[in-house]
Amino acid sequence: MKRQKAALTVFLGLTLAGAVVGAVWALLAPSAHGVIALTRSGQRVQTYLGSESDHLFVSAALLVGLLTSMAIVAAVLVWQWRIHRGPLLATALWMGSVASAGAAAGVGALLVRWHYGPVPFDTAPVSPEHRIFYYSEAPPVFFAHGPLQIATTLLFPAAIAALTYALLAVATPRDDLGALPPMERVLVTAGGTEPGRR
Template sequence: MNLEPQQRFSRRRAAVVVFIGLTVAGAVIGAVWSVLAPSAHGVVALTRSGQRVQTYLGSESDHLFVAAALLIGLLTSMAIVAAVLVWQWRAHRGPLLATALWVGSIAAAGAAAGVGALLVRWHYGPVPFDTAPVTPENRIFYYSEAPPVFFAHGPLQIATTLLFPAAIAALTYALMAVATPRDDLGAVPPMERAPV
């Protein structure tokens, strides 16, 4: 049986390829993010009463927001590009590939957050609040804090970070489907309309 290049995959296999491709792309984005995300420079100091305090230098605490926003931006860009690329696979357009796209986008966001968090944690280590070598003779210790992948650690903020790229991918795919004048979504080969 001689199949055209676009039809050598079944729809199910095409959905698996989309899911795995997005997950791998998410891991790569996490690695790229770990290099680009700015760390926050802080200080642990010993007060006159012997208490440890921690603060950020100048406006360095803004980097905690910027790093999480950078990850969202990278994932959003990936979601739009992925939706356009998946739409180009004309032979498999439809609900199964759309589902693979948004589920894969969630997996990509999870992979990006996981890989990114592991890499920055490995590079910067934990915040040294309890282990900072501050003494009455040397009261100040400077450090760099790993950038966060989420805006906060609450379940709502984490879920929003994971679901936002999926929503953007689904919306992009849906807009292309709505803009297609044909009922078969421009499939190749074209489907003939049933007589009315």
């Protein structure tokens, strides 16, 4: 029962931390400045100023970077919970990392959408007298809206967290992964046997 409670704590803690990461991302992610213009034929066209379209990639990469950093830190912190080390906590770690990425993306997307609003392509106040309208586009949380790109953003931090936890487990010489209290073992000596500690 205690291990299930520990796993739930890890899962909920990571989800909450993901929401905080999403809020931080919304403050740091750069918007893309664009322009909506009215052509001589009366059609609306939209483009980005200079290299501002690069910000669409930078913003999504920033979220992945923040989530990956958090996943590594979370794996190390979860590993410190020695008494609960094992498969259950590892599962809670990667599942929590997925939930964390989802929470970060959701909170981040809501905050930037609230701040910048949608791209005003149809509502931009352009007219034959004022043919150009400048705007700032909300930074995206995903590289694209395809299912593969979204899944990659959500699963990549979880894979990093699981790999970090696995590397810590592999580096531990004890079968019980160093859980407390230390396991008793019997040392075989020339004079007989005596209890020892790992």
